[in-house]
Amino acid sequence: MADLAPYRAVLASRIRSQRSYRTNFRLDLLSSFLVGLIELAEVWILFFNVDKLGGFTFAQILLVFGMADLSFSIADMVFGHCDGITTYIRMGTLDVFYLRPQPLLLQLISSDISLRRLTRAAVGLVTLGIGLSINDIDWSLSSITLLVMSQISGIAIFSALFVCAAGVQFFLINGAEMTNAFVYGGRYAASQPAAVWNRPLKVIFGFFFPMAFTAYLPALHLLGLTGPEWLPAWLAWCTPLAALWMWVCAGLSWRVGVRHYQGGGG
């Protein structure tokens, strides 16, 4: 474990540094909490206008939202700052990372850990708790296994999405906004009742970026619903496969990106 010591030291220093601008850190915590709350409000407003959407009631969608948001915010805490790579590339400071004898991606991940996102994960966790308690769920070993498995796979899927986006940045240079939109679009997709999607969306966010696997499919299964065309509830058991697929994409994107990188000069 000795070779992990440098990462631990770096992470500890990052955590200290975040707390040094105190007002900013408190605002960070508050805004992360508000991010979670407002995302929930977006969903609630739709259900304020109609009773059911894509076959889900508001109580049922809470389960989808909670699962998606908890996975997303944990992935965001660890991998979310990978979008900072655009700044490193443009400023030429990425080259410094190459000089160190550690893998580039690991350095990038450990360059920051965003404690501020804890409050957002809390919103996801509380929503999930409410979603699990107010819905009629048939609790058994299999449903608990499914829940735990999909949460872990969900975190893996979103983490891979961040790495995918970072790899693409080597080509786009100034494209953080685009990849952000994809990552946040992915999160948005993940908390929707996927039954409302048309076929192209089912292909893109059901399977290519397997967002439906992070929350919608597991929720269908837990609630004992059957699911729409192309997205039957039994697919919920395939979330680890979806995570594996997403990491294959992430690996490819990162490798191709790093190979493409030619340095910032200087």
Next chain:
Amino acid sequence: MSLRLSPYYRLLMAGIRQQSTYRLAALGGLVANVTFGFLKVAVLFATVDAAGGELNGYDIGAMSAYIWLSQGLLGSINLSGRSDLANRIKEGDVAVDFLRPLSVQGAAIAQEVGGSIWSLVPRGIPSVAMGALTVGMTMPTTVLPYVLGLLSLLLGITLGATAVYVVATFGFWLIETRGVQILYMVISGFFAGLFVPIDLFPDWLRILAEATPFPAMMMYPVDILSGRADGPESFVLIAAQVGWLALTWFIGHLLTRAGRHKLEVQGG
């Protein structure tokens, strides 16, 4: 001094040039806009359908116009709270800006507005065209809404820039403003009607939104361009935009002056 030689005009043009350099990024932004647009189409059309085909004056065609116009404006109206100035304040480079015979506020806003106007070309117009071609949308058939809409759009873009400038000036006191910036991003997008039109909000929440400048950045131009706001109503919305613009500009001005003193105390 003629307009062409004005340094602010040149900064506006520089903003356009800077944005137009990153073509691949603009294409990426367009792809993201459109993808997000289709997700909104799925969930908002389903909501209108579930409400029986009409919801607070939105039928499918009007909802489509809202979705694609707001997606089109996404690249132009700064709802992210990020700005170059915030970095310059953090790094201390702003001290140099104060030495120039230019208003720091005017310069920062001119450059930001330039970049935003450019974004309409590779991102705004194609997003709207894509939506119109694939999903279809209900748009006005007379000229006036487009003329007023264009004016409202320019006001919205400028208002976005003046508000983001205010956010950046907090840096004189906070140094690191990422917290404020994210707070701004979250609240501005929601109240500007980026995810759901504010007419679908419950009354209390809509009133709360109207008490902020954010609907004036995006919702008002979209309402005017799509013909949702009729003639007289358009003028009211535009007047509100001008009011918000003056207010945010004034606050930015006050904060700049106070911030400059703070900077001198720190050793500028």
